[in-house]
Amino acid sequence: MHFEPKAVTLKDGRTLVLKNQEPENALEMLEYMRQTSAETENMVRYPEEVEISEEEIQRKKEMLKENQEDKRSLMLGAFLDGKLVGNAGIQSAGERFKMKHRASFGIAIIKEAWGLGIGGMLLDILLEEAPGMGYEMVELGVCEGNERGISLYNKKGFIQCGRIPKAFKLKDGTYRDEILMYRMVKKTME
Numbered sequence: 001m002h003f004e005p006k007a008v009t010l011k012d013g014r015t016l017v018l019k020n021q022e023p024e025n026a027l028e029m030l031e032y033m034r035q036t037s038a039e040t041e042n043m044v045r046y047p048e049e050v051e052i053s054e055e056e057i058q059r060k061k062e063m064l065k066e067n068q069e070d071k072r073s074l075m076l077g078a079f080l081d082g083k084l085v086g087n088a089g090i091q092s093a094g095e096r097f098k099m100k101h102r103a104s105f106g107i108a109i110i111k112e113a114w115g116l117g118i119g120g121m122l123l124d125i126l127l128e129e130a131p132g133m134g135y136e137m138v139e140l141g142v143c144e145g146n147e148r149g150i151s152l153y154n155k156k157g158f159i160q161c162g163r164i165p166k167a168f169k170l171k172d173g174t175y176r177d178e179i180l181m182y183r184m185v186k187k188t189m190e
């Protein structure tokens with residue numbers, strides 16, 4: 001979905017631009033994915049699982065183009081001094097009638113930009129846009145122990161509604177539960 005670019009002033013006085021991820025950002029996006037996957041265990045992939053090749057760049061370009069044209073998906077990049085430091089998005093949890101009111105949310109900010117309020121800003125915009133995109137609720141899964149993420153989601157009104165034991169298996173052989181959270185974004189009849 002198209003989003004009109006927005007410039008905001010951060011806690012530290014720097015200007016952040018929030019805008020759609022363009023297909024031209026494909027390589028930067030892959031590099032950002034590799035970096036964020038290396039910086040914490042709270043991502044769903046290991047860095048080496050992000051392949052950076054001509055083929056992958058092309059695939060990413062097409063994915064970003066489709067995303068822009070899809071009225072039910074919104075992916076936003078956060079650019080600090082022109083550099084991609086964060087990305088967050090919502091997309092449909094299922095396009096059949098019984099599920100199409102549910103949006104899935106995902107986010108990652110590079111570590112050096114944590115704590116500046118970027119995660120909160122991206123989440124606020126997506127929660128505001130969600131009803132206009134046809135959604136009544138936004139849901140997410142977060143790895144146990146991700147206190148920063150859980151604190152952000154609690155602050156934004158998400159409610160814990162379940163837990164998948166041992167959802168993530170790490171290289172050291174230990175497991176982490178996935179905590180499921182949701183938030184209504186539009187009043188329903190119930």
Ligand SMILES: CC(C)(COP(=O)(O)OP(=O)(O)OC[C@H]1O[C@@H](n2cnc3c(N)ncnc32)[C@H](O)[C@@H]1OP(=O)(O)O)[C@@H](O)C(=O)NCCC(=O)NCCS
Binds near residue numbers: 121140143155
């Ligand atoms: C989780 C994440 C998106 C938060 O982004 P962010 O830009 O740092 O978030 P914000 O600065 O808007 O807010 C973070 C909040 O967590 C709080 N917080 C920070 N460290 C914390 C900690 N160790 N324990 C509890 N809360 C903490 C802060 O107080 C802040 O709230 P405040 O604005 O009221 O002070 C970011 O850290 C990230 O991308 N992490 C790695 C990937 C990830 O975990 N993605 C989510 C997967 S579900």
